[in-house]
Amino acid sequence: MLPGVLRSGVRGWGPAPSGPRRFGVLAASLLITAAAAGGCGSGDSTVAKTPPPLSASAGSTAGSAPGSAGTTTAPPPAPPPPAPPPSDPCAVNLAAPAILDAVSKLPPDPRSKQGWSPEPIAGNYNECAPLSAVIVRANTNAENPNTRAVLFHLGKFIPSGVPETSGFNGIDEKQSTGDTVALTFTNAIGLQSVVKFRWNGNGVELVGNTPAG
Known part of the structure; x- marks a missing residue:
């Protein structure tokens, strides 16, 4: 039936069907066209919404961001040296x-x-x-x-x-x-x-x- 439709409805080969047969052919043609158009739209939408994969450089940059777990922190400062012991008050001191x-x-x-x-x-x-x-x-x-x-x-x-x-x-x-x-x-x-x-x-x-x- 489809080749007949193309020959009669699109290219004009022979007389177009009439009556119920004509409406049935037109409905089938519309369904096929809608299905084809819907399939293309669905594929285009899926491609547009899927995020691209992260590249190696992007992962490296994210890992080296400030505050990340891989950041090396400076060691704490060393404690000050202990204070010297007080001088012996019983020692000889000529500068007292x-x-x-x-x-x-x-x-x-x-x-x-x-x-x-x-x-x-x-x-x-x-x-x-x-x-x-x-x-x-x-x-x-x-x-x-x-x-x-x-x-x-x-x-x-x-x-x-x-x-x-x-x-x-x-x-x-x-x-x-x-x-x-x-x-x-x-x-x-x-x-x-x-x-x-x-x-x-x-x-x-x-x-x-x-x-x-």
């Missing part, structure tokens, strides 16, 4: 502020009328000893400045109540103990003598002269 304060309170040197240098030339000052001392000199450019000892109890300056300490110019470490300071004196001809001062629990007392060790 208490020395500077004590020297500033001394009366002037009787010979030069000058004050005293805050930099000791000898001493065993520390905050733990019942008795310790430093030797200072007059703050003058004289060739042989006067010297004297300054005494401390547990690191505190003893301003009064002590025997005379002028003229002492050194400390004998071998004869000094925690509560006793052995001060040395060298005279003009080079002879040295030692005088001991001791803390008796209430103040400083003179022990006596001893030969230099």
Whole structure:
């Protein structure tokens, strides 16, 4: 029937069918045309709606995005070093502020009328000893400045109540103990003598002269 339809309806071969046969042929032709058109439209729509596959470069870019699981983070900063331990208060310290304060309170040197240098030339000052001392000199450019000892109890300056300490110019470490300071004196001809001062629990007392060790 289809070849007849094409020959009669499209190319005009022979007379066109009439009556019910004519309507049946036209309906069949319309159905075939609609089916063909619908099939093409469905295929075109499917192709348009299907997303293209991801390329290798797109996957690589997505994997390296900020905040992704593959991102390498910097290690945490190292902890600061521990603080150094405090200095030993019982160690000898000739730069202690208490020395500077004590020297500033001394009366002037009787010979030069000058004050005293805050930099000791000898001493065993520390905050733990019942008795310790430093030797200072007059703050003058004289060739042989006067010297004297300054005494401390547990690191505190003893301003009064002590025997005379002028003229002492050194400390004998071998004869000094925690509560006793052995001060040395060298005279003009080079002879040295030692005088001991001791803390008796209430103040400083003179022990006596001893030969230099």
